[in-house]
Amino acid sequence: MTTAAKHAPARPKRRNNRQGAVLDAAAARFRQHGYAATSMRDIAADAGMLPGSLYYHYPAKNALLVAVHEEGVRRIAAAVDHALAGIPELEPWRRLEAALAAHMETLLGGGDYSLVVLRDLPADDSALRARLVRLRDGYEARFKTLCRALPLTDPDAEPWLRMMILGAANWARVWYRPGGKAPAEVARQFISQLKGAPP
Amino acid sequence: MTTAAKHAPARPKRRNNRQGAVLDAAAARFRQHGYAATSMRDIAADAGMLPGSLYYHYPAKNALLVAVHEEGVRRIAAAVDHALAGIPELEPWRRLEAALAAHMETLLGGGDYSLVVLRDLPADDSALRARLVRLRDGYEARFKTLCRALPLTDPDAEPWLRMMILGAANWARVWYRPGGKAPAEVARQFISQLKGAPP
DNA sequence: GTCTATACTCTGATAGAC
DNA sequence: GTCTATCAGAGTATAGAC
Numbered sequence: 001m002t003t004a005a006k007h008a009p010a011r012p013k014r015r016n017n018r019q020g021a022v023l024d025a026a027a028a029r030f031r032q033h034g035y036a037a038t039s040m041r042d043i044a045a046d047a048g049m050l051p052g053s054l055y056y057h058y059p060a061k062n063a064l065l066v067a068v069h070e071e072g073v074r075r076i077a078a079a080v081d082h083a084l085a086g087i088p089e090l091e092p093w094r095r096l097e098a099a100l101a102a103h104m105e106t107l108l109g110g111g112d113y114s115l116v117v118l119r120d121l122p123a124d125d126s127a128l129r130a131r132l133v134r135l136r137d138g139y140e141a142r143f144k145t146l147c148r149a150l151p152l153t154d155p156d157a158e159p160w161l162r163m164m165i166l167g168a169a170n171w172a173r174v175w176y177r178p179g180g181k182a183p184a185e186v187a188r189q190f191i192s193q194l195k196g197a198p199p
Numbered sequence: 200m201t202t203a204a205k206h207a208p209a210r211p212k213r214r215n216n217r218q219g220a221v222l223d224a225a226a227a228r229f230r231q232h233g234y235a236a237t238s239m240r241d242i243a244a245d246a247g248m249l250p251g252s253l254y255y256h257y258p259a260k261n262a263l264l265v266a267v268h269e270e271g272v273r274r275i276a277a278a279v280d281h282a283l284a285g286i287p288e289l290e291p292w293r294r295l296e297a298a299l300a301a302h303m304e305t306l307l308g309g310g311d312y313s314l315v316v317l318r319d320l321p322a323d324d325s326a327l328r329a330r331l332v333r334l335r336d337g338y339e340a341r342f343k344t345l346c347r348a349l350p351l352t353d354p355d356a357e358p359w360l361r362m363m364i365l366g367a368a369n370w371a372r373v374w375y376r377p378g379g380k381a382p383a384e385v386a387r388q389f390i391s392q393l394k395g396a397p398p
Numbered sequence: 399g400t401c402t403a404t405a406c407t408c409t410g411a412t413a414g415a416c
Numbered sequence: 417g418t419c420t421a422t423c424a425g426a427g428t429a430t431a432g433a434c
Contacts, residue, residue, distance in 0.1 A: 018400080033322050036235035040428060053401055055429065119373065123232050160388040167370030168363040175362065189359040196395040217417080239410060251412080252418050260410065 019057045021047045023071065026064045027112035034120060035065055062128055072113040073135050076106040080142055092149040096165075097191040099146055104169050104183035108176050117170040140166060161194060218256045220246045222270065225263045226311035234264055234321065261327055271312035272334050275305045279341055291348040295364075296390040298345055303368050303382035307375050339365060360393060 025046035029038040040061055044051040058064045083102035084095060107114050118136075121129045147162040168190055176186070224245035228237040239260055243250045257263045282301035283294060306313050320328045346361040367389055375385070 034233070034235060036233055037321075037323070039426070041426075050401060050403090051428080052403080052430075056400065059429095061428070120233050124236070157388070157392060160385075161392050163371070163374065164363065164367040164389055164392055167367035167373075169366075170373075171366030171370045172362070174366075174369075186359075189356075190363055193356060193360050193363055193393055238408075240408085249419060250410085251420080254411070255417060258411095 018047075018049075022049070022054060022057050023064070023067055024112070027068045027071070027115070030065065030068055030115060031112045035122065036120075062122070062125060065122070066128065066131065068113060069115055069118065069132050069135060072115045073139050075111075075113055076103060077139050077142070079103070079106045084142075092146070092151065093191065093195055096143075096146045096150065097187060099142065100165060100169060100191060101184040101187040104172060104187045107169070107173060108178075108183045108186075110178065114173075117173060164194070165190065217246070217248075221248070221253060221256050222263070222266055223311070226267045226270070229264065229267055230311045230313065261321070261324065264321070265327065265330065267312060268331050268334060272338050274310075274312055275302060276338050276341070278302070278305045283341075291345070291350065292390065292394055295342075295345045295349065296387060298341065299364060299368060299390060300383040300386040303371060303386045306368070307371060307377075307382045307385075309377065313372075363393070364389065 022043065025043045026038075029042050029046065033042075040054055041051045043064070044054050047054075054064075058067065079102045080099050083098045087095060087098055089095075107117060118132065121132055123129070143162055143166060147158050147165070150158070150161070152158060152161070169187070172183075172186060176183075181189075221242065224242045225237070228241050228245065232241075239253055240250045242263070243253050246253075253263075257266065278301040279298050282297045286294060286297055288294075320331055322328065342361055342365060346357050346364075349357070349360070351357060351360070368386070371382075371385060375382075380388075
């Protein structure tokens with residue numbers, strides 16, 4: 001943690017790159033049909049393999065879910081961090097808006113791996129569930145920091161404000177259609193509702 | 200629609216009431232484990248039947264999903280309508296807050312059938328999906344009316360405001376824990392964030 | 399390292415006795 | 417209205433050839 005949080009270049013060891021194909025296929029299926037409705041046969045077919053071959057790369061179906069989730073969090077966190085690094089200016093509302101725009105662009109941008117925002121955590125495996133929740137919480141800590149920096153008249157409002165922003169943003173997955181407003185514009189409008197009239 | 204929107208008393212024909220047990224069992228399973236992860240055998244066991252017996256009451260698994268969904272929408276809509284009927288006063292923000300409180304109480308109150316706000320609409324059956332979406336849209340029309348009545352400085356803000364409110368409320372299912380603040384209090388705080396400083 | 403073939407369980411659903 | 421018995425197929429996972 002001294003020099004850089006990510007000690008690996010970009011994709012450390014995608015051995016013969018077939019593992020990447022498996023993960024991509026799983027991400028696409030999980031996103032489109034959900035975890036429970038996706039079969040290993042589906043994933044294998046999309047990856048151009050037979051079902052049994054998957055188990056060389058990942059020991060079980062839920063290991064695939066964890067891997068997809070980890071990659072998803074990694075990507076959305078990178079997008080947000082990159083957006084914030086571009087504007088070291090101090091105006092807190094604008095920083096929050098930029099972060100939210102990056103969050104929503106990644107989430108709604110059509111890429112798979114947007115599961116960060118998993119609605120439907122596996123209820124049967126509590127260890128797995130806890131692990132995924134911890135991952136998401138680690139990511140969302142960024143928004144806690146951003147919201148705490150806001151000049152609010154009532155400091156106790158911060159948690160509610162944060163819950164509203166993230167909730168509204170994540171729920172956008174349900175109603176958003178690619179043809180509509182750009183994700184960044186949605187983010188701008190959301191922030192605008194909370195900020196009240198601008199000066 | 201002249202005298203009353205609901206022409207049936209409370210539960211029109213729960214024939215021999217075993218059908219109700221089936222629906223309750225299905226609702227509980229769908230809520231806790233999701234649709235795809237629930238088997239007809241699970242539902243049958245919870246209802247005290249054998250798997251084959253379910254098909255006397257419902258012709259297929261997805262018919263159960265539709266029935267649960269319809270009952271869920273009916274309940275949450277009834278709760279909101281009842282709350283609004285109690286306060287025919289005119290202050291629009293208070294009406295919206297009351298409706299949101301009823302929405303969230305029903306949603307977070309622990310009852311099954313709160314699937315209204317279905318996370319995971321079946322992606323494989325687009326006819327079914329469309330039907331469920333239409334049901335939800337019919338319910339949410341109430342909030343469109345409520346938001347349009349608000350005294351907003353920018354009238355174009357109404358859709359964004361509504362999307363934020365419903366999104367934040369529905370997403371609360373993900374983080375809300377029964378020990379915490381009452382749902383009505385959460386609703387109050389959410390509205391408070393949007394209204395700005397009260398007079 | 400990757401694939402083939404397969405084991406074994408569970409799925410939604412049906413037919414017909416009671 | 418519920419049960420017994422069963423179907424055909426899909427589910428995850430494994431063993432072992434290449």
